[in-house]
Amino acid sequence: MFTGVRSLVCRQRSEASYFIPRQKFSVIPAKAGIQIVRQCPDAGQARAHHGRLNFCDTLSRHPARVSVRSGFCYAQPRRSIIHNMINRMIAVMVLLANLAHAQSHTPEISFLVTREGEFILTDARVDLPVPSALVWAVLTEYARYQRFISSMHESKIVSRSPEGSVVEQKGSFSFMFFSQGIEARLLVSEVPPNLIVTRAIEGDFQVMNGRYEIRQAGNNTRLSFSGRLVPKFSLPPIFGLSIVRYILLRNFREMVDEILRRDAEAHRVIRADG
Structure with missing residues (x-):
């Protein structure tokens, strides 16, 4: 009892x-x-x-x-206590990651993950002091994603058509004791130079839609992302949304870090040639 x-x-x-x-x-x-x-x-x-x-x-x-x-x-009940402990651990890890990025002088990221019925919604935004062409180049080099996104094990273009490119990706949703391998085929439609729309057509998600937009914001380039997903696999109850937020935020940060790294590398080459 x-x-x-x-x-x-x-x-x-x-x-x-x-x-x-x-x-x-x-x-x-x-x-x-x-x-x-x-x-x-x-x-x-x-x-x-x-x-x-x-x-x-x-x-x-x-x-x-x-x-x-x-x-x-x-x-x-002990289960509620464990859920609270894990939620707090995730919150602490996100806070530590935020502090680390603040100390590294990287741009501030606005990031929100919410649930609406069965959908998990994501809204992200960051202003970057880099050319918009560089942001576009990093986003559209799908075959390089696994080099800088830690949860991505494989990413490749398998076909092209007038509708767009079909990109196959394999990776994992992993945090502490929870680990879920994932595979997806995405139909990616590009509208140069500022819009990329993605939609899952096969894989481990009932729904996985995303939209990247690149806009000028003063002297910066604003990168915005909005998405919604419904996984076919089960997430842990209570703190599953916290795990999703942690993983998606890490992926977005790693994308931003790669854009900044490429920009710094380009400046080093210019200085060396000068």
């Missing part, structure tokens, strides 16, 4: 936590996914203490965190 419960968590309105003896509590059956601990007879006395609760519930000898709210405590 109580499998998987090791941590009892509840909140008092003041957000304080207190030491309470183990014998003050007993667990009753769960309702709506939440387990409730019987009313603590000394709840008022418990509020007189300060610090963090540290005791074991009746189901485990592991430490548990408990607070008091109106004399009741709530048990949070």
